[in-house]
Amino acid sequence: xxxxxxxxxxxxxxxxxxxxxxxxxxxxxxxxxxxxxxxxxxxxxxxxxxxxxxxxxxxxxxxxxxxxxxxxxxxxxxxxxxxxxxxxxxxxxxxxxxxxxxxxxxxxxxxxxxxxxxxxxxxxxxxxxxxxxxxxxxxxxxxxxxxxxxxxxxxxxxxxxxxxxxxxxxxxxxxxxxxxxxxxxxxxxxxxxxxxxxxxxxxxxxxxxxxxxxxxxxxxxxxxxxxxxxxxxxxxxxxxxxxxxxxxxxxxxxxxxxxxx
Amino acid sequence: xxxxxxxxxxxxxxxxxxxxxxxxxxxxxxxxxxxxxxxxxxxxxxxxxxxxxxxxxxxxxxxxxxxxxxxxxxxxxxxxxxxxxxxxxxxxxxxxxxxxxxxxxxxxxxxxxxxxxxxxxxxxxxxxxxxxxxxxxxxxxxxxxxxxxxxxxxxxxxxxxxxxxxxxxxxxxxxxxxxxxxxxxxxxxxxxxxxxxxxxxxxxxxxxxxxxxxxxxxxxxxxxxxxxxxxxxxxxxxxxxxxxxxxxxxxxxxxxxxxxx
Numbered sequence: 001x002x003x004x005x006x007x008x009x010x011x012x013x014x015x016x017x018x019x020x021x022x023x024x025x026x027x028x029x030x031x032x033x034x035x036x037x038x039x040x041x042x043x044x045x046x047x048x049x050x051x052x053x054x055x056x057x058x059x060x061x062x063x064x065x066x067x068x069x070x071x072x073x074x075x076x077x078x079x080x081x082x083x084x085x086x087x088x089x090x091x092x093x094x095x096x097x098x099x100x101x102x103x104x105x106x107x108x109x110x111x112x113x114x115x116x117x118x119x120x121x122x123x124x125x126x127x128x129x130x131x132x133x134x135x136x137x138x139x140x141x142x143x144x145x146x147x148x149x150x151x152x153x154x155x156x157x158x159x160x161x162x163x164x165x166x167x168x169x170x171x172x173x174x175x176x177x178x179x180x181x182x183x184x185x186x187x188x189x190x191x192x193x194x195x196x197x198x199x200x201x202x203x204x205x206x207x208x209x210x211x212x213x214x215x216x217x218x219x220x221x222x223x224x225x226x227x228x229x230x231x232x233x234x235x236x237x238x239x240x241x242x243x244x245x246x247x248x249x250x251x252x253x254x255x256x257x258x259x260x261x
Numbered sequence: 262x263x264x265x266x267x268x269x270x271x272x273x274x275x276x277x278x279x280x281x282x283x284x285x286x287x288x289x290x291x292x293x294x295x296x297x298x299x300x301x302x303x304x305x306x307x308x309x310x311x312x313x314x315x316x317x318x319x320x321x322x323x324x325x326x327x328x329x330x331x332x333x334x335x336x337x338x339x340x341x342x343x344x345x346x347x348x349x350x351x352x353x354x355x356x357x358x359x360x361x362x363x364x365x366x367x368x369x370x371x372x373x374x375x376x377x378x379x380x381x382x383x384x385x386x387x388x389x390x391x392x393x394x395x396x397x398x399x400x401x402x403x404x405x406x407x408x409x410x411x412x413x414x415x416x417x418x419x420x421x422x423x424x425x426x427x428x429x430x431x432x433x434x435x436x437x438x439x440x441x442x443x444x445x446x447x448x449x450x451x452x453x454x455x456x457x458x459x460x461x462x463x464x465x466x467x468x469x470x471x472x473x474x475x476x477x478x479x480x481x482x483x484x485x486x487x488x489x490x491x492x493x494x495x496x497x498x499x500x501x502x503x504x505x506x507x508x509x510x511x512x513x514x515x516x517x518x519x520x521x522x
Contacts (some may be wrong), residue, residue: 183489184489184490184491184492185489185490185491187448187452187490188452188453188455188456188490191448191449191452191453192449192452192453194449195449205466205492205495207494210494211494212494213491213492213493213494214491214492214493217492228444228445228446229445229446229448229449230445230446230474230475231445231466231474231475231478232474232475233468233471233472233473233474233495234466234494234495
């Protein structure tokens with residue numbers, strides 16, 4: 001940002017899926033957050049029908065993107081942060097989202113809750129057909145981690161995935177799905193947390209350019225399946241600086257699903 | 262193979278790296294075994310200097326490929342199967358491998374040994390700068406696994422990786438490397454076994470064609486490192502049926518390293 005850039009407004013309203021839905025969100029957030037949410041949403045099959053929980057929904061980007069692309073999805077945006085909850089509610093209330101409002105709700109709940117407390121917060125066992133999650137990279141516990149570990153690994157504390165995936169396994173019906181987006185460095189705690197809960201994990205690495213390391217992984221798995229892990233061809237985002245590949249453009253704009261289903 | 266094909270001989274002598282070295286091996290083994298070994302060998306940096314253990318070396322394909330490409334590598338082919346040990350010794354003795362013989366030895370030892378028994382077998386702690394491994398897909402314990410699990414997961418018993426990586430961690434010096442090739446379905450037990458032993462894991466998925474699922478992963482990691490996992494761009498083997506991509510051809514023929522170092 002140049003020194004001459006205007007003071008950023010407190011919040012903004014941004015169009016996604018080429019104007020199919022809108023998001024009220026704090027201004028000054030990077031482009032990446034929206035991109036991650038769009039890619040995560042694309043992991044849900046286009047024909048998905050049923051209840052979907054967007055765990056840690058923030059302003060609702062991923063959940064609304066699923067509702068926008070999948071006309072039979074009923075989406076619950078789950079968030080615990082009061083400010084982000086407010087943005088999620090404002091997003092849902094935007095005039096441009098009127099068509100999605102009936103299939104969307106906002107739930108004030110902490111994803112890391114367990115047992116009766118979780119059910120009491122509105123996340124009942126086996127109440128969903130699918131859960132999606134884009135856990136925050138800088139979870140509160142991160143601040144207690146040593147500088148060296150944070151610098152070298154760029155991962156969340158392993159317990160974050162254990163807690164989030166434990167909740168997903170509880171609230172999803174047998175045979176239901178979990179989709180998540182995360183950094184490649186989190187693969188080990190993710191796979192450890194999936195073990196015994198979700199199988200048939202399919203991973204798509206996301207590379208900024210074909211010749212660069214993956215910056216994200218998208219994973220989809222099925223509750224109770226014994227099926228093994230598979231690695232799909234990568235999603236390459238850019239052909240050149242600021243130019244999306246055709247596939248990335250379709251995926252980020254709600255025109256294609258990531259797993260081709 | 263057509264019905265008119267001649268009876269296969271009991272063993273064959275095959276050229277690798279375009280005639281740079283040779284392998285005596287049982288005939289009738291699939292093309293894949295050699296290809297896996299060549300790709301694994303390419304995970305070792307070209308400038309590698311020091312002692313390298315090829316754990317479960319079989320006839321010696323991967324270890325000899327390292328010796329062939331890396332002129333300062335001293336390679337120990339570690340094998341426990343009497344028949345394959347004999348092939349490894351015959352491979353080493355082939356006239357076409359005379360240039361590698363001084364930097365190569367064969368060790369009769371079981372990779373799954375631990376503690377004093379392992380050291381007594383010739384695998385002393387911190388005696389190597391690098392270990393490479395292509396663990397058998399059909400380990401003996403596999404036969405006790407339920408049909409359903411074998412069919413669905415296509416993985417070895419998790420304890421195989423725990424045992425093999427435990428040995429690699431013991432015999433490699435601090436800061437030394439481990440490289441392995443395996444099926445994507447084995448990723449979880451591999452990452453679990455690496456934890457606390459090897460860090461800075463770099464993974465290259467290997468896809469038969471650009472649009473198909475990965476059939477292998479190659480992983481290289483550093484002993485004692487706290488560095489996080491990274492996912493490199495994939496290695497795509499074929500452009501069309503039976504036609505290697507330029508990169509795959511260079512890698513399989515000892516002309517390039519997999520990680521570009």
